[in-house]
Amino acid sequence: MSSLIFVQLLLLGLRVISTTTDTWRHCTDIFPLDLLSFVLERDTSKLAPGVHMKQAGEMRGVHFSSPHSSLSFPSSQVLANCDLFPKEFSVVVTLRVSHLAQKRNEYILSLIGPKTEEKSTLNDYGDLLESNKKRSATAGEQRGKTRRNKERKVKSNEERGRIILGLRLSKKCLHFLFKGHGGVVEHWVFRGTKLADNQWHTLVLTITREYVSLTVDCQAPVQIVPTRPFPSDLNIQGSRFHIGNRGRWKGLFSGMLRQLVLVPGMDVSHQICPSPNSQPATLSVPPLLLDLPVKKKEGDSHPTSYEKEERVSVGLERSCSELLQGQLWFNPLKKGLYLCDGSEWITVLEDHKRLDYVMEHQVLTTSSETHDVEVFQVPGMGLMAAMAHRSKASGSAVYLWTHAQFSLYQNISTHEALAWRHFYIGKKIFLVVSNSGGGPYNRLNKELENEFSVIYKWSKKRKQFVRFQSLQTYCARDWEAFVINRQTYLAVANHRQGMAILRSNQNLCIKILHFSLWFVFQVITITL
Incomplete structure (x- = not known):
């Protein structure tokens, strides 16, 4: 009995965990x-x-001398309205490194979790270490060796601290670290990437579900097929981005950075490569780094001046100052292009807001595909809606507005109905349906392949629509009712055959054929 209760509690816990994971919000910004x-x-x-x-050279970059707190910001500022890191993404980096020590690792980018997570993680590692010590006290030499290996692993994980994601550079390798399954920090290594040559390089790191690739200076990419894909449930709540460090002095990036862009959901290597000029490929460079010196011409005695490179920065928020005068900024949310005049942004292009006053009120489930809806008023009943359904088996339906919603009121037999139209003759209410398919009359006379549309009349006694008259049509598409000299007419749009004018009050049927490329019309006079 106790084992059964344990299994039920375990299944309930798994269900709660699954439900909680489903409610986490994924990043959808691209x-x-x-x-x-x-x-x-x-x-x-x-x-x-x-x-x-x-x-x-001819390019500007930034150098970091300390891991100041101003070099970090909450991840929620850039990855808004999401709790999980993107499943697929690209990181574009333009850097210049002059020298790296043999065993030195420097962080270009890191995403660090909250402090509470660090304490719990260290406690878990401490408990694991203590447990390993107790177990190894009575073990032999082989277990002692295993214990020492585990201690080294725990120490390594303690040094990494609260890291969720990081991009790290060593003398001959580029490392991508992330918190994998079970909270264990995993890393993928790209070997042979010798970037410490005092030259500018652009790196494009692409993470997908199938592969991981690194493109250096638009050359052939190096791909890694990992045994396990990048986690789709990497929680980033309360985390912070650190630029050029991991929140401490150890691992501070000693080179220069010119570009650091995160692109969720897509591979941008094909967009920025090949570079249109001899300069490293760029996607989005901060405006402060876009000022380039103009080379002196021969015989020019004037001092060197500076000019702005014509580029557009992309982001949600930008501040305008004299340093950014003449720069363009594109806001992807507002879909606007702005120009800095030295003090404020001037609108160049902006998408006008579209006011939407229509809100979803009710969802009606119909028996088949619905081609048309006709809304009308019936005295003593209220608002009604006739819906033309395609199905012959279920027919069409009339709905009544009651309790602030439409409810099914009456089913009417139709045959591939395409349209309804209501009209009045005096105080009497009628509904006419366009039947485009054959009805029961076809089974009686298959040679003629007749098609009949039907007029229904509202019965005050039965409080429903009853069959009033059948009219031969030819794949009727639509009806229109109108009055001329107090006489009610109906016009039907047929898909084939000719145009006929019928006048039933004189017992005459005058049919005039007129062929047209598109639709032909048939006018029918109805008298009671």
Whole structure:
């Protein structure tokens, strides 16, 4: 009995975990997120502490001298309205590294979890270490070796701390770290990437469900097929991005960064490669780094001046200052293009807001495909709606507005109905349906293949529509009622055959044939 209760509780716990996971919000934004701009453009009048702008060749970049708190920001600022990291994404980095020590690892980017997670993780590792020590106290030499290996692994994990995701550079390798299944930090290594040559390089790291690829300077990509894909449930609640570090001095990036862009949901290597010029490929460079020196011409004695490179920065928020004068900014949410005049952004193009006053009120489930809806008023009953259904078996239906919604009121036999039309003759209410398919009359006379549309009359006694008259039509598509000299007429749009005018009050049937490329009309006079 106790084992049965345990199994039930276990299944209930798994169900709760599954339900909780389903309620987590995935990131659906697909526009580029310029992470470097979030650090540089907090205050455009001055650089953040620990950040220095440097010139290398004809390109500018930033150098970090300390892991200042201004180099980090909450992940919710860029990955808004989502709790889980994107399943697939690309990271675009433009960097320049002059020298790296043999055993030195430097972080280009890291995503660090909240402090509470660090404490619980360290406690778990501590419990694991203590448990291993107790078990190994009575073990032999082989178990002692296993214990030492586990201690090294625990120590390594403790050094990584609360890292959720990171991009790390060593002398000959590029490492991508992430918190995998069970909270264990896993890493994929791209070997042979010698980037410490004092040159500018652009890296495109692409993570998909099938493969992981690294493209360096638009050359042939290096692919890795991991044994386990990147986790789809990587929780980032309360986490922070750190640019050029992992929140501490150890691992501080010593090179220069010019571009650091996160693109959720897509591979951008084909968009930025090949580069249109000899410069490294770019996707989104912060405006502060776009000023390039103009080379002096021969015989030019004027001092070197500076000019703006014509580029458009992409992001949700940008501040305008004198340093950004003449720069363009595109806001993907507002779908607007703006120009900085030195103090504020001037609108160049902006998508006008579309006001939507229509809200979903009710969903009606019909028996088959519905081609037309006719809404009308019946005195003493209220608002009604006749719906033309395609199915011959279930026919069409009339709905009545009651208790603030439409409810099924009456089923009417139709044959591939395409349209309904209501009309009045005096105080009497009628409904006419366009039957495009054969009805029971076809079975009686298959040679003629007659098709009949039907007029229904509202019966006050029965409080429903009853059959009033059948009219021969030819794949009727639509009806229209109108009055001329107090006489009610009906016009039907037939898909084939000719146009006929019928006048029943004189017992005459005058048929005039007129062929047309599209539709022909038949006018029928009805008198009571």
